[in-house]
Amino acid sequence: MSRLVIVSNRVALPHEQRAGGLAVAMRAALKEFGGLWFGWSGKRVRDEPSGRMHEIKDGNTTYATMDLSYEDFDGYYNGFSNRTLWPLLHFRLDLVDYRRDTYDDYRRVNSLFAEKLAKQLRPDDVVWVHDYHMIPLAQRLRELGVANRIGFFLHVPMPSSDLLAAMPNHEQLFSSLAAYDLVGFQTERDLDRFQSYVRLYRGGKVYADGRLRMQDGREFRAGAFPISIDTGMIARQAAAAVSRASVQRLRDSLGSRVLAIGVDRLDYSKGLPDRFRAFERLLESYPELHGQITYLQLAPVSRVEVPEYQALRRELEGLAGHINGRHAAPEWTPVRYVNRDFSHGVLTGFYRSADIGLVTPLRDGMNLVAKEFVASQDPEKPGVLVLSRFAGAAAEMHEALIVNPYDLDGVADALAQAHAMPMDERKERWHALHKRLQKHDITLWRRKFLEALAA
Ligand SMILES: O=P(O)(O)OC[C@H]1O[C@H](O[C@H]2O[C@H](CO)[C@@H](O)[C@H](O)[C@H]2O)[C@H](O)[C@@H](O)[C@@H]1O
Numbered sequence: 001m002s003r004l005v006i007v008s009n010r011v012a013l014p015h016e017q018r019a020g021g022l023a024v025a026m027r028a029a030l031k032e033f034g035g036l037w038f039g040w041s042g043k044r045v046r047d048e049p050s051g052r053m054h055e056i057k058d059g060n061t062t063y064a065t066m067d068l069s070y071e072d073f074d075g076y077y078n079g080f081s082n083r084t085l086w087p088l089l090h091f092r093l094d095l096v097d098y099r100r101d102t103y104d105d106y107r108r109v110n111s112l113f114a115e116k117l118a119k120q121l122r123p124d125d126v127v128w129v130h131d132y133h134m135i136p137l138a139q140r141l142r143e144l145g146v147a148n149r150i151g152f153f154l155h156v157p158m159p160s161s162d163l164l165a166a167m168p169n170h171e172q173l174f175s176s177l178a179a180y181d182l183v184g185f186q187t188e189r190d191l192d193r194f195q196s197y198v199r200l201y202r203g204g205k206v207y208a209d210g211r212l213r214m215q216d217g218r219e220f221r222a223g224a225f226p227i228s229i230d231t232g233m234i235a236r237q238a239a240a241a242v243s244r245a246s247v248q249r250l251r252d253s254l255g256s257r258v259l260a261i262g263v264d265r266l267d268y269s270k271g272l273p274d275r276f277r278a279f280e281r282l283l284e285s286y287p288e289l290h291g292q293i294t295y296l297q298l299a300p301v302s303r304v305e306v307p308e309y310q311a312l313r314r315e316l317e318g319l320a321g322h323i324n325g326r327h328a329a330p331e332w333t334p335v336r337y338v339n340r341d342f343s344h345g346v347l348t349g350f351y352r353s354a355d356i357g358l359v360t361p362l363r364d365g366m367n368l369v370a371k372e373f374v375a376s377q378d379p380e381k382p383g384v385l386v387l388s389r390f391a392g393a394a395a396e397m398h399e400a401l402i403v404n405p406y407d408l409d410g411v412a413d414a415l416a417q418a419h420a421m422p423m424d425e426r427k428e429r430w431h432a433l434h435k436r437l438q439k440h441d442i443t444l445w446r447r448k449f450l451e452a453l454a455a
């Protein structure tokens with residue numbers, strides 16, 4: 001069997017804990033057969049250029065990671081990846097900050113990753129590159145003579161072609177995807193938008209069998225491969241987690257109140273200010289729920305050097321203070337807002353303790369939290385998922401209460417509906433959601449993508 005080589009900016013080294021769906025999913029995907037995981041070491045170095053390599057072996061997996069200099073990290077990661085591509089791919093043209101110098105940094109760091117990776121590759125390795133940090137990687141590898149199968153998976157949304165085309169140099173960047181054998185997206189809609197871009201802005205052709213042909217004749221394939229979770233493992237973790245002291249403490253602190261939980265990196269794509277406002281709308285529109293419901297928002301900080309993330313943090317602190325100041329009672333705090341990162345061992349217990357899971361991003365590639373929340377529930381008393389129609393997960397999770405996160409009254413009504421939902425209906429909805437997750441888990445995702453890549 002060929003070796004699987006996974007390439008991503010974020011690598012979850014053994015025993016490392018950090019919020020973020022890509023790393024969680026890759027760890028689960030490598031668990032069965034192992035392979036090589038290649039990417040950034042998580043280290044930034046001063047007075048030294050990028051490129052120092054580290055290797056760690058853990059069971060059947062080898063981790064090969066590269067240090068980045070402060071300057072390169074700033075241009076490639078904080079800059080082009082997270083201030084240009086991230087907002088662009090999340091439909092936020094208003095936040096896109098395009099700079100020629102950070103684009104150059106991005107391309108240079110990708111070239112360096114390609115040089116280091118090319119040295120590690122064996123002829124029959126299957127290479128699977130992940131996410132927007134690494135779009136030009138295959139093109140650079142091809143220039144270095146790498147002829148292996150190379151696939152790419154985009155974890156974030158693919159926006160409408162008119163938005164993509166607003167980015168200077170979009171032709172160069174997005175045409176480089178043709179160097180992959182297969183390009184995967186989270187949903188059919190993302191795939192559809194990319195196909196439109198190829199037709200409308202790259203003069204390309206789209207064939208019914210999934211092949212795309214660029215104007216210059218290069219052909220590659222594209223498809224939709226919705227990512228998932230290790231459903232069985234999450235369920236087992238959740239059942240075990242309820243006896244943990246931290247989970248017990250949360251439960252004890254609630255008394256008889258209903259718990260609504262949100263778990264998100266502190267990112268503007270997650271729609272947290274709107275969610276806070278929707279919760280306040282609930283308290284205003286349904287005064288009988290005062291003192292009856294607690295909203296716990298876990299929001300570990302993310303990309304802390306990027307100014308838009310710093311501004312969001314300030315905004316949320318203000319909003320949480322405002323809602324609590326206005327609505328709290330001496331014995332009840334409506335919003336509990338926590339900027340800490342929790343392990344899955346604890347998080348799954350928190351999900352299971354909640355009656356309502358609140359997942360309301362303005363845009364999200366998939367949103368694994370939505371799936372983890374469902375997988376963690378007690379079948380005898382499952383919680384209700386309130387899910388944004390703009391999360392990739394909504395394309396599969398029809399039995400959730402699907403909401404428009406911009407419609408604060410609608411989200412407040414869905415929360416009230418979840419609060420009042422009879423247990424029979426909760427069970428019925430949960431069974432349907434859970435059944436699909438049992439089949440469409442991380443193993444099926446990995447298998448489907450790799451089979452398509454090998455085909
Ligand atoms: O690596 P960071 O900059 O700390 O950010 C964490 C990850 O965020 C994004 O995750 C996406 O992937 C998830 C799994 O497919 C998906 O469910 C979610 O909707 C996406 O937002 C990002 O795409 C990753 O590259 C980051 O590692």
Ligand SMILES: O=c1ccn([C@@H]2O[C@H](COP(=O)(O)OP(=O)(O)O)[C@@H](O)[C@H]2O)c(=O)[nH]1
Nearest residue numbers: 019020021022024265340341342367368369
């Ligand atoms: O304190 C936390 C908060 C989140 N997560 C994990 O981070 C991932 C978030 O993935 P998602 O797809 O929802 O969003 P992303 O952060 O990748 O955009 C999920 O596996 C969460 O369980 C975590 O491990 N600890």
